[in-house]
Amino acid sequence: MRKFIALGLVYAIVQILIMTNLISGYFQATLVTIGINIILAVSLNLITGFTGQFSLGHAGFMSVGAYVCAIVTMRMPTIPGFILGVVLGAVAAAILGFLVGLPTLRLRGDYLAIATLGMSEIIRIIFLNLEITNGAAGLIGIPQFINWTWLFIFTVGIVLLLSNFVKSAHGRACISIREDEIAAESMGVDTIRYKVIAFIIGAACAGIAGAIYASYFYYLEPNLFGFLKSVDVLVIVVLGGLGSLSGSMLAAILLALISTYLQSFPEIRMVLYSLILIVIMIFRPQGLMGSREISLSVFSKLGNNKLWDRFKSQKGGH
Amino acid sequence: MPILSVERVTKAFGGLAAVSNVSLDIMEGELVGLIGPNGAGKTTLFNLLTGIYVPDSGTINLSIDNQRIPLNGLRPHSICQKGLARTFQNIRLFKDLTVLENVLIAMHQNIKYGLLTSFLHLPAYKREEEKLLQDSIELLRIFDLDKKKDELARNLPYGEQRHLEIIRALATNPKLLLLDEPAAGMNPAETANLMDIIGWIREKFNLTILLIEHDMTLVMNICERIYVLDYGMVIASGTPDEVRTNKRVIEAYLGEDINNA
Numbered sequence: 001m002r003k004f005i006a007l008g009l010v011y012a013i014v015q016i017l018i019m020t021n022l023i024s025g026y027f028q029a030t031l032v033t034i035g036i037n038i039i040l041a042v043s044l045n046l047i048t049g050f051t052g053q054f055s056l057g058h059a060g061f062m063s064v065g066a067y068v069c070a071i072v073t074m075r076m077p078t079i080p081g082f083i084l085g086v087v088l089g090a091v092a093a094a095i096l097g098f099l100v101g102l103p104t105l106r107l108r109g110d111y112l113a114i115a116t117l118g119m120s121e122i123i124r125i126i127f128l129n130l131e132i133t134n135g136a137a138g139l140i141g142i143p144q145f146i147n148w149t150w151l152f153i154f155t156v157g158i159v160l161l162l163s164n165f166v167k168s169a170h171g172r173a174c175i176s177i178r179e180d181e182i183a184a185e186s187m188g189v190d191t192i193r194y195k196v197i198a199f200i201i202g203a204a205c206a207g208i209a210g211a212i213y214a215s216y217f218y219y220l221e222p223n224l225f226g227f228l229k230s231v232d233v234l235v236i237v238v239l240g241g242l243g244s245l246s247g248s249m250l251a252a253i254l255l256a257l258i259s260t261y262l263q264s265f266p267e268i269r270m271v272l273y274s275l276i277l278i279v280i281m282i283f284r285p286q287g288l289m290g291s292r293e294i295s296l297s298v299f300s301k302l303g304n305n306k307l308w309d310r311f312k313s314q315k316g317g318h
Numbered sequence: 319m320p321i322l323s324v325e326r327v328t329k330a331f332g333g334l335a336a337v338s339n340v341s342l343d344i345m346e347g348e349l350v351g352l353i354g355p356n357g358a359g360k361t362t363l364f365n366l367l368t369g370i371y372v373p374d375s376g377t378i379n380l381s382i383d384n385q386r387i388p389l390n391g392l393r394p395h396s397i398c399q400k401g402l403a404r405t406f407q408n409i410r411l412f413k414d415l416t417v418l419e420n421v422l423i424a425m426h427q428n429i430k431y432g433l434l435t436s437f438l439h440l441p442a443y444k445r446e447e448e449k450l451l452q453d454s455i456e457l458l459r460i461f462d463l464d465k466k467k468d469e470l471a472r473n474l475p476y477g478e479q480r481h482l483e484i485i486r487a488l489a490t491n492p493k494l495l496l497l498d499e500p501a502a503g504m505n506p507a508e509t510a511n512l513m514d515i516i517g518w519i520r521e522k523f524n525l526t527i528l529l530i531e532h533d534m535t536l537v538m539n540i541c542e543r544i545y546v547l548d549y550g551m552v553i554a555s556g557t558p559d560e561v562r563t564n565k566r567v568i569e570a571y572l573g574e575d576i577n578n579a
Contacts, residue, residue: 161437168436168443169422169429169450176423179412185394186368186404187424188490197433291414 011152018148027260032146032216034256035155036209041236041248042162043205048234049242049291050166051198052178054113056230057100058206060120063225064096065089065207067133070142070214082145086154086211093207094200096123101199105192120230127222138221139214146216154212158205163245163293165201174198178243239280241287246294251287319381321346321494321526322367322402327376329366336362338550339376344494349520349527351541353534353561355570359550360530361407364496368404369394382493399427403492405483407499407530413472417463417482420471421454424489428453457485460519477508488523497529501536509533513540538562546570 014031017023023031044058065086072085104115127133165171173194176184185191214220236255240247258276262269280288320343329337337359344350352360365371367378369392378389382401389397412420428450431442458464461481466474471482480500487495500516501509513536520527531537537544538558546554546561548570554561561567 164439165433165436168439169426169431169447170433170436172419172423173426175415175419176412176426179415180410182370182394183406183410183412184423186370186398186406186410187486188395188398188427189423190393190395 007156011149014148014152028148029216030256030260031148032151032212034253035151036212037233037236037252037256038155038249039158039205039209039212040233041240041252042159042245043202043209044233045237045240045242045245045248046162046166046174046205047198047202049237049244049248050171050178051174051195053105053195053198054109055116055199055202056113056227056234057116057120058202058233059225059227059229060116060123061093061097061203061206062210062213062229063120063123063127063222064093065210066214066220066225067127067139067210068092068207069211070139070220071132073143073145073215074139074141077143079145082143082215085215086208089211090204090207093210094204097199097203098196100203101196105195105199117227117230120225121227124222124225127225133220133222136221136223138219140219142214142218142220144216144218146212151212151216154208158208159245159249162201162205166245170194170197175243235277239277239287241289241291243291244287244289244293247287247289247292250289250294254288319346319384320344321381322528323379323381324363324367325377325379327363327366327373327378329362329371329373335550337366337373340547340550340552341376342545342552342555344526344528346526347520347524349516349540349542350529351537351544351558352528352530352547353532353537353544354547358547358570360547361498362550363547364404364498364530367397367496368402369397380494398490398492401491401493402496403487403490403494404496405480405487405498405500407502409479409483411471411479411482411486413470415471416468417458417471417474418451418454418467420482420486421457421489422450424486425450425454427490454489457489460485460488460515476503480504484519488519492523492525494526494528497527497531499530499532501531501533506535509536512536516540 014023018028040058040062044055047053047055066089068089069085072088073082075081076084100116100119104112107115128136133139166174173184173189176187176189177191177194181191236251237248239255240249240251259273262272265272322344324340324342327337327340328335340363352363354360362371366373367389369389373390380387380389380400380402387400389400412423429446431446434440435442455464455467458467461478461484463478463482463485466478471479474482480502484497484500497516501512504512516527517540519525529541541558543556544558544561545552546564546567553566553570554564556564
């Protein structure tokens with residue numbers, strides 16, 4: 001319950017700030033980027049962090065969602081059209097996730113990464129050559145439907161659904177694959193099935209992220225979804241901590257803020273950005289959160305000092 | 319009708335026949351030992367039975383409730399779901415998960431809720447998870463591990479990791495349990511305790527047990543029948559007394575007597 005009150009407050013405060021024009025258009029775009037990156041990162045985390053399947057194809061899934069949503073909303077520029085576009089984008093990405101997943105998931109580690117990378121490049125080339133996507137020139141003038149409310153609903157919705165999932169028996173099955181695939185199989189977990197499920201869910205969420213992108217930034221071209229986009233998402237996931245959804249969210253927010261702040265130093269922006277990444281990885285090789293989660297109940301526990309007592313007793317105990 | 323019947327199973331790696339032409343039958347409720355020198359093919363046989371390896375030839379059949387289930391070609395998870403569970407010689411716990419999570423994962427096939435329920439945490443989620451939790455703690459009590467349910471598996475002492483492996487196998491609700499060197503690395507007192515518990519779980523869960531073990535006290539004390547493997551072949555089988563006095567077994571373990579050669 002407390003969780004929903006806190007979320008409601010966050011929504012209301014930002015909404016009021018936007019309505020009173022206290023948040024600039026530039027910062028609103030940053031908010032959308034953060035939301036998209038959170039969705040991309042938590043969904044890739046499900047595949048890579050929880051299920052342990054190294055994927056470099058997230059930009060591919062994202063681009064499918066983006067193009068499908070753009071094409072639908074350009075023909076039906078209404079709210080129902082937008083919702084249809086998001087749903088179809090997610091479904092198309094999920095189908096792709098399934099098609100890619102089935103043959104490639106018998107590959108492990110680096111081999112899977114290369115296969116998914118290849119898949120995402122193939123998709124990019126297809127979009128470059130299709131008529132309906134307007135090739136390299138891209139799609140311009142996509143109707144804008146995404147506002148703070150929609151962004152909030154999609155981002156929070158996906159995070160809540162995924163965090164429920166990883167805490168369920170199905171989520172545990174995914175985690176067991178990461179821990180020890182042979183042991184998981186021997187304990188009755190159908191590892192291929194769960195790998196495909198993780199891929200489908202992750203791809204569908206990436207498709208939604210793409211749809212949000214298309215529906216906010218007016219413009220799409222295939223090269224937005226190259227190899228580097230997949231790497232960007234992977235960086236967020238690793239930085240936040242493999243197997244920590246709150247870590248992914250934290251890293252997505254942090255990196256967006258750092259990136260925004262560094263706008264003031266255009267010449268050395270990427271150097272500083274990379275330096276920050278290196279420093280974080282040296283001091284927190286397990287990622288900001290490791291595989292732990294922040295939960296809102298932590299704050300209430302802090303309030304009545306239970307956590308502090310536990311911390312003290314643990315320190316004393318060791 | 320034997321609960322497990324293995325007929326002329328062969329598995330070769332390259333030119334080396336790790337298991338060749340092995341046949342064995344295990345009756346329901348029996349406690350059978352599988353012994354043999356290092357490299358005799360015992361663990362390979364376990365891997366064949368549990369579907370991790372596919373036999374080159376031969377058949378493996380499980381019989382549950384008078385139903386004959388061919389295991390050839392089934393993937394390990396379906397073999398597990400048919401009622402055949404195992405532990406691993408080189409402990410394969412989910413080391414970075416808690417003791418409780420290890421058991422919960424093994425209860426996977428008992429979950430009765432679907433994907434939608436797990437996304438939305440519908441009422442069935444809470445009901446089922448609570449039941450799984452109770453069942454898991456019940457199982458953990460067997461080896462007094464319920465107090466350590468929130469510890470990471472990797473932080474358990476070696477002996478308790480072996481115990482947890484057995485509990486995890488039991489959590490899959492097996493009819494036939496394969497134990498791969500359950501007493502490895504244990505001291506005599508711990509081994510004695512383990513023998514008691516193996517006997518107890520066999521009664522309590524109505525199990526048939528096949529175990530690989532190097533500790534001869536354990537094998538000779540609790541097994542009703544023993545199969546001896548050497549160079550991938552069954553060289554002897556019978557009661558502990560028969561096996562103990564079998565000439566080929568003595569040769570396999572101690573080498574041939576030079577004077578007779």
